[in-house]
Amino acid sequence: MEQLWMALVLLVVLFFLLGSGIWVALSLLGVGLAGMAIFTSAPVGQVLASTVWGASNSWALAALPLFIWMGEILFRSRLSSDMFNGLSPWLSGLPGRLLHVNVLGCGIFAAVSGSSAATAATVGKMSIPELTKRGYDSKMVLGTLAGSGTLGLLIPPSIILIVYGVATDQSIARLFVAGILPGALLVGLFMGYVAIWSLLNRDKVPDDVERLSFIEKVKRTRSLLPVVLLIAGVVGSIYAGVASPTDAAAVGVALALLLTWLSGDLSWESFRDGLVGATKTSCMIAFILAGASFLTVAMGFTGIPRMLAEWIGGMGLSPYALLAALTVFFVVLGCFLDGISVVVLTTSVILPMVEKVGIDTLWFGIFVVIVVEMSQITPPVGFNLFVLQGLTGRNILEIAKAALPFFLLMVLALAIIVWVPELATYLPNSMGR
Template sequence: MDPLLISGFLLIALLVFLASGIWVALALLGVGFIGITVFTSAPVGQVLASTVWGASNSWALAALPLFIWMGEILFRSRLSSDMFKGLSPWLGWLPGRLLHVNIIGCGIFAAVSGSSAATAATVGKMGIPELQKRGYDMNSVIGTLAGSGTLGLLIPPSIILIVYGVATDQSIARLFVAGILPGAMLVGLFMGYVIVWSLLNKDKVPDDNERMPLMEKIKATRSLAPVVILIGGVIGSIYSGIASPTDAAAVGVAIALFLSWIGGDLTWESFRDGLIGATRTSCMIALILAGAAFLTVAMAFTQIPSLLAEWIGGMGLSPFALLAVLTVFFVILGCFLDGISVVVLTTSVILPMVERVGIDTLWFGIFIVIVVEMSQITPPVGFNLFVLQGLTGRNILQIAKSALPFFLLMMVALGLIVFVPEIVTYLPDQMGR
C-alpha cells in the first residue's frame, strides 16, 4: 500500500482519537497499534513492550520529575512575593514601571521552575492583584504575563528541552546553555515593547508616587537572595561541570526544600501536595513520551518518515523555506496540543527533513521551543491562556488579544535566530562538543 495513503489514514485516526477527548498518550499508542497491526507483519506485542521500556528506561529522564517537583515546591512558597519586593524598587524609573516586574519576574522564575504554566501562575498570582490595586491597565498586565510566562519553556532548566534532548539524543546540558541567550533576548524584546507602549500610552501607566531611599532599596534587594541561591545552585552546578542536569535537579530540589523550610512555607501538607503534583505531571509526560516512541517505531515500520524526508528533499526547499513551512505547521498544531505533545509527536518525522537541508539539530531544538512558546498563547488550547483565565476570570479570547503583541515579538525572535544563528550556538560552542 502507498505510504502516503497509510500516513493519511493514520493522521485521520490520530485526529479522531484526539477529538474523542482521550489522553494524548493513549491516542499515540492507539495509532501506533493500528499502524503496526494493519499495515505490517511485525509482532505488535513485542514491539510495544520493548519500545515502552526503552523510552522509559533513560537516565536523562530522571531530571524531569525532579525539576517538576522543584517547581511545585516553589509554587507553594513565598518566592514570587519575595521577587516582587526585591525587584519593584529598582524598576519604577523605567517607562512602564512595574509592568517590567512581570517580565523580569517570569524570567527569573523560569530559571528555577522549567515550566511555562507554573511560571505564569506563580508570578501572576502575585502580580495581578498588586498591579490592579495600583491602577495599571489590565490588558497590559495580562499581556506581559502571558508572553513572559512562556519563558519557562526556554530559559533553563526547561522541561521541554529535556524532552527534546531525550527524543533526539541531544546533550541536555548543551541545550540548556543554548537557551540562555535567546531567553535573554526575549526578555529584552518584551521590555523594549513595554517601554515603547508606555511612552505612547502615558495615561495607562500610573505615576510612581513611591520614592524609596537608596538604603531601603538595597535592603529590599535582600528578598532576592533565595532565588539567587537557587539559580546559583542549579544552573551554576551544570555550567561549571560539577553536576549533570540530573544531579543538578536533585540539588535544586534539596535547595528548594531548604529555602521553603527556612521561609516557614514547608509543611507536611505543602510537601505532600507538591510531591503528588509532581508525580501526576511526570507520569503524564512519561506516558506521552512512551506513546510517542511507540508511534515513532510504528511509523518506521511503515517507512513513512523516510518517504516524507525524501519527498521534502525532492522539492528542493531551501532551509529558510522549510523553516517557514514548519513554523506555520507547529503553530497550527500547537493550537490543539500542548507543547510537549507537539515535540514528541513530530520530531521523528521532522528531524530527517531538517538534517537533510543541513540545519543544526541543536539550533533547531531552540527554534521549535520558541514556536511552541508562541502556541502557548494561541487559542483554543494555549495553556498560558487557561492559566490567566483562571486567575482573572476573563474571556480566553480577550486574554489572547492582550497577548498578541508578545506573539508577534516571538516571531521577531524567530527571525533573529534564523538570520543570526550564533545567538543560539555561540555558548554551546564554547563548551566544546
C-alpha cells in the same frame, strides 16, 4: 505513493483519537498499533513492550520529575512576593514602571521552575492584584504575563527541552545552555516593548513611584538572594560542568526544600501536595513519551519518515522555506495540543527532513521551543491563556488579544534566531560536547 496513503490513513486515525477525547499518550499508542498492524508484519507486542520499557528506562529522563518537583515546591512558597519586593524598587523608574516586574519576575521564576503554566500562575497570582490595585492598564498586565509566562519553556531548566533531548538523543546540558541567550533576547524584547508602549501611552501608566534611598533599595534586594542562589546552584553547576542535568535537578530540589524550610513555608501539607502534583505531572509526561517512542518506532517500520524526508528533499526547499512551513505547522498544531505533545508527536517525522536540508538539530530544538511558546498564547487551546482566565475570570479571547503584541515579538525573536543562529549555538559550542 503507497507511503503517502499510509500517512493519510494514520493521520485520520490520530485526529479521530484526539478528537474523541482519549489521552494523548493512548492516542499515540493507538496510531502506532494501527500502523504496525495494518501496514507491517512485525511482531507488534514485542516491539511495544521493548520500546515502552526502553523509553521509560532512561537516565536523562530522571531530571524531569526532579525539576517538576522543584517548581511545585516553589509554587507553594512565598518566592513570588519576595521577587516583587526585590525587583520593584529598581524597576519603578523605568518607562512602564512595575509592568517590568511581570517580565523579569517571569524570567527569574522560569529559571527555577521550568514550567510555563507554573510561571504564569505563580507570578500572576502575586502581580495581577497588586498592579490592578495601583491602576495599571489591565490589558498590559495580562499581555506581559501571558507572553512572559512562556519563558518557562525556554530558560533552563526547561521541561520541554528535556523532553526534546530525550526524544532526539541530544545532550540536555547543551540544550539548556543553548536556551540562555534566546531567553535573554525575549526578555529584552518584551521589556523594550513595554517601555515604548508606556512612552506612547503615558496616561495609562500610574505615577506611583515609591521614593526609596539607595540603602533601602539594597535592603529590599536581599529578598532576591534565595532565588539567585537557587539559579546559581542549578544552572551554574551545569554550565560549569560540575553536574549533569540530573544531578543539578537533585541539587535544585534540595535547595528548594532548604529555602522553603528556612522561610517558614515548608509544612507537611505543602510538602505532600508538591510531591503529589509533581508525581501526577511526571507520570503524564512519561506516559506521553512512551507513546511517542512507540509511534516513532512504528513509523520507522512503515517507512513514512524516510519517504517524507525524501519527498521534502526532492522539492528542493531551502532551509528557510522549510522553517517557514514548519513554523506555521507547529503553531497550528499547538493550538490544539500542549507543547510537550507537539514535540514528541512530530520529532520522529520532522527530524529526518531537518537533517536532510542541513539544519543543526541542537539549534532546531531552540527554534521548536520558541514556536511552541507562541502556541501557548494562541486560542483555542493556549495553555497560558487558560491559566490567566482561571486567575482573572476574563474572556479567553480578551486575554488572547492582550497577548497578541507579545506573540508578534516572539515571531521577531524567531526571525532573529534564524538570521543569527549563533545566539543558540555559541554557548553550547564554547562549553564543548
